[in-house]
Amino acid sequence: MTVTAAPGLPLVLGVLEVVDVHRLSPSFVRLELGGDCLLDLGTDGPLLDQRFKLVFPAASGELPDFTGADESWFATWLAVPAEERGHMRTYTIREVRGSGLDTRIVVDVVLHVADGEHGPGSDWAAQAKPGDRVVTLAPRKGHPFGGVEFLPGAATELLLVGDETAVPAVAGILRDLPADARGAAFLEVPVEGDFLPDVIAPAGVELTWIARGDAPLGQRLHAAVVEHLGVDGVSATAGEVAAGEVAPDVAPEDVDPDLWETPSYSSSGEEVAEDPLPHEGLYAWIAGESGMVTGLRRHLVRGLGVHRRQVAFMGYWRRGVAMRS
Numbered sequence: 001m002t003v004t005a006a007p008g009l010p011l012v013l014g015v016l017e018v019v020d021v022h023r024l025s026p027s028f029v030r031l032e033l034g035g036d037c038l039l040d041l042g043t044d045g046p047l048l049d050q051r052f053k054l055v056f057p058a059a060s061g062e063l064p065d066f067t068g069a070d071e072s073w074f075a076t077w078l079a080v081p082a083e084e085r086g087h088m089r090t091y092t093i094r095e096v097r098g099s100g101l102d103t104r105i106v107v108d109v110v111l112h113v114a115d116g117e118h119g120p121g122s123d124w125a126a127q128a129k130p131g132d133r134v135v136t137l138a139p140r141k142g143h144p145f146g147g148v149e150f151l152p153g154a155a156t157e158l159l160l161v162g163d164e165t166a167v168p169a170v171a172g173i174l175r176d177l178p179a180d181a182r183g184a185a186f187l188e189v190p191v192e193g194d195f196l197p198d199v200i201a202p203a204g205v206e207l208t209w210i211a212r213g214d215a216p217l218g219q220r221l222h223a224a225v226v227e228h229l230g231v232d233g234v235s236a237t238a239g240e241v242a243a244g245e246v247a248p249d250v251a252p253e254d255v256d257p258d259l260w261e262t263p264s265y266s267s268s269g270e271e272v273a274e275d276p277l278p279h280e281g282l283y284a285w286i287a288g289e290s291g292m293v294t295g296l297r298r299h300l301v302r303g304l305g306v307h308r309r310q311v312a313f314m315g316y317w318r319r320g321v322a323m324r325s
């Protein structure tokens, strides 16, 4: 297998080949990706919602060449003409299989079947077959990479919410939680056939799957989470839920396509928590389409007055907007 590993870099940057493809459901395809560069793959702790990058081939079918890449690899890549550099997208490491030179990353990719909108990542995954090649950027043993946002601190009650793009992350978090964890997880997917049987929660965390069907994206999910929290909310200290609130009701211009509000980072420039580790009580981790996440953020932060230290809101994608890199 040919690899363009970059041994000097604090991350794994190299070519992977599709080893196996498994169509899990109408909206998910599971890919197993292998390559010699994964010999150096490693994270500090459990995978949880560990993110990584894939670079898909350009329209010509060619992958960008990262041979000899150094610290300026990103700027060098961006300087390549857009039609030649391929497309970089973010995914979740669903699982790591094997070891040594046989290490493989498992990734569950959402096929954008329902909306009729297609991106290069979804298109590539839909047609992937063993032997197809893709570039990865992934955590390297012994080097900080970041990319895990689930940091519950001393929280005693969990709320995990995601649409289909966050199913792999929620699945990883549920798998890695301690057996005595308590809370609830809500996952909205396009159709009932997308309820994945290998997403397993500890006994104290109730997992609810929601099929979107014909409803607007996130509407059923929003209603279920609002109902779960109730007017008092698990750790609410202020505010009230509007009577009968069931839909996000968020104007498109109010949605930040790069929404990323965690206890230690704010995409909108808000002051982050001085003490960013969640205290006792509720910790909410919410990811998916940015409009859906914005609606739930309003409900939790403005409506229920939950402290920003206790919440992580992540826009994984924005309807109608292709990812920038």
Ligand SMILES: Cc1cc2nc3c(=O)[nH]c(=O)nc-3n(C[C@H](O)[C@H](O)[C@H](O)COP(=O)(O)OP(=O)(O)OC[C@H]3O[C@@H](n4cnc5c(N)ncnc54)[C@H](O)[C@@H]3O)c2cc1C
Residues within 6 Å of the ligand: 051, 087, 089, 090, 091, 092, 093, 107, 108, 109, 110, 111, 112, 113, 115, 117, 118, 119, 120, 121, 122, 123, 164, 165, 166, 168, 169, 315, 316, 317, 318, 319, 320, 321, 322, 323
């Ligand atoms: C931390 C993180 C982890 C992620 N993990 C995963 C993961 O494990 N699996 C996964 O599939 N995705 C995951 N995503 C989301 C994924 O990066 C985006 O969906 C991305 O836009 C897909 O790229 P694309 O080339 O297919 O579409 P793009 O070129 O980015 O977009 C093209 C068009 O498709 C639309 N679109 C994009 N995504 C979707 C979607 N899911 N459904 C319907 N329409 C869509 C866009 O709105 C746009 O109109 C993750 C994102 C982040 C930030």
